[in-house]
Amino acid sequence: MGSPEDIQALLRSIGLDRQEVQTRLDFLQWSAADGARLQQAVDRLGNAHEDFVEHLYNHLGSFPTPAGLLQQPGVLPRLKASQKAYYQRLWRGPHDADYVRERLRVGWVHERVGLELKWYLGAYRLYLDQMLTTLFDGHAQHELFASLLKAVFFDMSLAVDAYSATQRQALESSDARYARALRGANDGIWDWHIDRDQLYLSERWASMLGLARDELGEGSAGWFARVHPEDLPGLRLAVQQHLGGSTPSLQHQYRIRHREGHYLWVLLRGVLSSDERGGQRLAGSQSDISQHKAAEQNLQHAARHDPLTGLANRTRLQELLGQAQERRQRPGARHAALLFIDLDRFKLINDSLGHSSGDLVLVEVAQRLKRCLRPGDHLARFGGDEFVVLLDDLAQLEDAERVAQRMLDELHLPLHLDERQLSVSASIGIAGLGEADIGDDVLRAADLAMYRAKEAGKARFARYSAELQERAARRLQLESALAQALERGEFDLHFQPICRLERGHNRVVGVEALLRWQHEGSWVSPEEFIPILEESGDILTVGEWALFHAAWQCMCWQRMQPGLYCAVNLSSQQLKVSDFARRVARILNETGLPASCLILEITESQLMEDSAQTLACLRELASLGVRLALDDFGTGYSSLSYLKRFPLHILKVDKSFIGGASHDEDLATISRAIIKLGQGLNMAVVAEGVEQSSHLDFLRAEGCDYAQGYLLSQPQPAWQLDPLLLQQPAYLHHGRAATPADYCI
Numbered sequence: 001m002g003s004p005e006d007i008q009a010l011l012r013s014i015g016l017d018r019q020e021v022q023t024r025l026d027f028l029q030w031s032a033a034d035g036a037r038l039q040q041a042v043d044r045l046g047n048a049h050e051d052f053v054e055h056l057y058n059h060l061g062s063f064p065t066p067a068g069l070l071q072q073p074g075v076l077p078r079l080k081a082s083q084k085a086y087y088q089r090l091w092r093g094p095h096d097a098d099y100v101r102e103r104l105r106v107g108w109v110h111e112r113v114g115l116e117l118k119w120y121l122g123a124y125r126l127y128l129d130q131m132l133t134t135l136f137d138g139h140a141q142h143e144l145f146a147s148l149l150k151a152v153f154f155d156m157s158l159a160v161d162a163y164s165a166t167q168r169q170a171l172e173s174s175d176a177r178y179a180r181a182l183r184g185a186n187d188g189i190w191d192w193h194i195d196r197d198q199l200y201l202s203e204r205w206a207s208m209l210g211l212a213r214d215e216l217g218e219g220s221a222g223w224f225a226r227v228h229p230e231d232l233p234g235l236r237l238a239v240q241q242h243l244g245g246s247t248p249s250l251q252h253q254y255r256i257r258h259r260e261g262h263y264l265w266v267l268l269r270g271v272l273s274s275d276e277r278g279g280q281r282l283a284g285s286q287s288d289i290s291q292h293k294a295a296e297q298n299l300q301h302a303a304r305h306d307p308l309t310g311l312a313n314r315t316r317l318q319e320l321l322g323q324a325q326e327r328r329q330r331p332g333a334r335h336a337a338l339l340f341i342d343l344d345r346f347k348l349i350n351d352s353l354g355h356s357s358g359d360l361v362l363v364e365v366a367q368r369l370k371r372c373l374r375p376g377d378h379l380a381r382f383g384g385d386e387f388v389v390l391l392d393d394l395a396q397l398e399d400a401e402r403v404a405q406r407m408l409d410e411l412h413l414p415l416h417l418d419e420r421q422l423s424v425s426a427s428i429g430i431a432g433l434g435e436a437d438i439g440d441d442v443l444r445a446a447d448l449a450m451y452r453a454k455e456a457g458k459a460r461f462a463r464y465s466a467e468l469q470e471r472a473a474r475r476l477q478l479e480s481a482l483a484q485a486l487e488r489g490e491f492d493l494h495f496q497p498i499c500r501l502e503r504g505h506n507r508v509v510g511v512e513a514l515l516r517w518q519h520e521g522s523w524v525s526p527e528e529f530i531p532i533l534e535e536s537g538d539i540l541t542v543g544e545w546a547l548f549h550a551a552w553q554c555m556c557w558q559r560m561q562p563g564l565y566c567a568v569n570l571s572s573q574q575l576k577v578s579d580f581a582r583r584v585a586r587i588l589n590e591t592g593l594p595a596s597c598l599i600l601e602i603t604e605s606q607l608m609e610d611s612a613q614t615l616a617c618l619r620e621l622a623s624l625g626v627r628l629a630l631d632d633f634g635t636g637y638s639s640l641s642y643l644k645r646f647p648l649h650i651l652k653v654d655k656s657f658i659g660g661a662s663h664d665e666d667l668a669t670i671s672r673a674i675i676k677l678g679q680g681l682n683m684a685v686v687a688e689g690v691e692q693s694s695h696l697d698f699l700r701a702e703g704c705d706y707a708q709g710y711l712l713s714q715p716q717p718a719w720q721l722d723p724l725l726l727q728q729p730a731y732l733h734h735g736r737a738a739t740p741a742d743y744c745i
Helices: 006-016 020-027 032-045 048-060 064-070 075-092 097-112 115-134 140-186 203-207 232-243 290-304 314-328 346-355 356-370 398-412 444-453 467-485 526-535 539-558 572-576 579-593 604-609 611-624 641-645 655-661 665-680 693-702 719-724
Strands: 190-191 198-201 252-258 263-274 282-290 335-343 380-385 384-395 415-417 420-422 426-432 461-463 489-502 504-518 520-526 565-569 598-601 627-633 650-653 684-687 731-733
Touching: 006 097, 020 526, 032 075, 032 115, 048 075, 048 115, 064 075, 064 190, 075 290, 075 426, 190 203, 203 420, 232 252, 232 263, 232 426, 252 526, 263 290, 263 611, 290 314, 314 335, 314 380, 314 384, 335 398, 335 444, 346 356, 356 384, 356 398, 356 415, 384 398, 398 426, 398 461, 415 444, 426 444, 444 461, 444 467, 467 504, 467 526, 489 539, 489 719, 504 526, 504 539, 504 719, 520 526, 526 539, 539 565, 539 572, 539 579, 539 611, 539 719, 565 627, 572 579, 572 611, 579 611, 598 611, 604 627, 611 627, 650 655, 655 665, 655 693, 665 684, 665 693
Parallel strands: 426 461, 504 565, 565 598, 598 627, 627 650, 650 684
Antiparallel strands: 190 198, 190 282, 252 263, 263 282, 335 384, 335 426, 380 384, 415 420, 489 504, 504 520, 504 731
């Protein structure tokens, strides 16, 4: 018993190196003379060792504990032979490294067979007593020294017990603290002897999985067999990296199967060490982090999903889009497309029914859009009333158009909300992920296409084209230039005459001021730059500039033609400025233009945007004496109620009705009705878009008093209108200044 590895481990544990052995011998004052004296006395001992061994085992046999150990078959003869050789070596020496290892082996064997230290020490006392009797037989002090040995060895046994008990109590206390700490930490403990593949798992480790400890076996196979297949390679790699010295400690998260079949998330910690034989041991703890992982996943889900609809949000959409772009690089990849969806006039729902109702509408819209998709397609809420759909694995891009049409049809169905029936529509832009001129900015491309759908009349879809990209670049260029246009003096006002239709001739009674912009030597269409000014907010500054110069020019012309009025278009943003009426009053005061000679034109859509603020502002303007005109009547909501609610003085018939009235009976009927409606409400009616003589004939026949259009005059700079307005009165005939012959009936 007692392999060389066991003895070597015991040496390291005690710290018995060469220096320690020498220290002990020096403390005992051992010298070479001591060894020589013992060697010389060996012959005097004779059969003393054989006699002592017999005496010892007879004496031990009278005590139950050692007697039980000695009764095992074959034990007693072997122990007697070993004991005799042991004592002989004690006398002969030498007391070198082999001697030390052999003495440790004997102690190791005695401890392993269960022989307590008190019997071991007592045997030494008997041995010394026997040797004294043999060597100093008849010596007068022998009995006294024998008594002293008994007392000393009794005291030695108590001292050893005290040392052992104290160490055992400290160890037990340490173990107890360790056990309490483990219970408090609720961690499982594991110890893996890698060379032998022996694995110790604590009860807590096993109970995490609903198992008993013996159900997992003694090797690592039972452990690794329960690891989630997707996580096993990562766990093995983490272990190998730590064993190879790449990491200072082992720390890894993975999933492991519970008895009931579900998986727990656990955190594994461990550190490599060497055992007493130099073998590799990996030991540590394992914690159940399932709740933490669930909370972390909930946070990750919340960070990537919209809380209202549960759909993916912008962050998640970017991830999905990146994955789709990667898939498109693989051989055999099919088409993919992005649909950008924006609800039409959703702000009206929020403003009229409240945001809570608006949220319910968004949830219902999300459900309807999802019903139009295949498994594997993705729907995201981009923000507000905007949604984005990622269509993957399409046979052709035209399939995306079919999906878009299904969505439009689904949204067209009536939506019931709190006993109300709502109508919801959307504009959809489509862009293919593989279109050459898009690159990675497919979202922007789909957004551009969506705006094309809105411009085309809403409730429809549009495909991306290179032209849209060019228009976007053009818009960006214009936005940058518009920011400095006013300071550079690039804006100008053109004026279009407004005529009273009299018998046989058309008399100029007013002008409409129209904003123009000349950029880099070319005139930019108002349809291009006015929306940009609206979005940037610069329309407030530019609008005030236009209002001042229009009033100033009109006042100049009134010296030629008294009573001439000027009409100026207003932006909805101007009506939202709280002191706008005071600004108008200041301009009238500075230019000297009478308030009655200023007409401010607004559209139907402006009346609907913010009725309370708009109504207050318009009433304040009317109180100044300024006249108000409703422009493009018939193209918007055409609500008759606000014709009386708002302080309106003039109704302008849109050119789309006038242009077709001469050959389309339906348009003629509508135009006729609008003219009669305005006159019935004591409002002046102005027909726009008069471009043919037949238009004038129709208007005269219906009794419309005022008109403007290219037939009468195109918008012109102020200096070009000066000759006309010098006439007293000024007349126009088919777009040119009238001659005296034109005035004759």
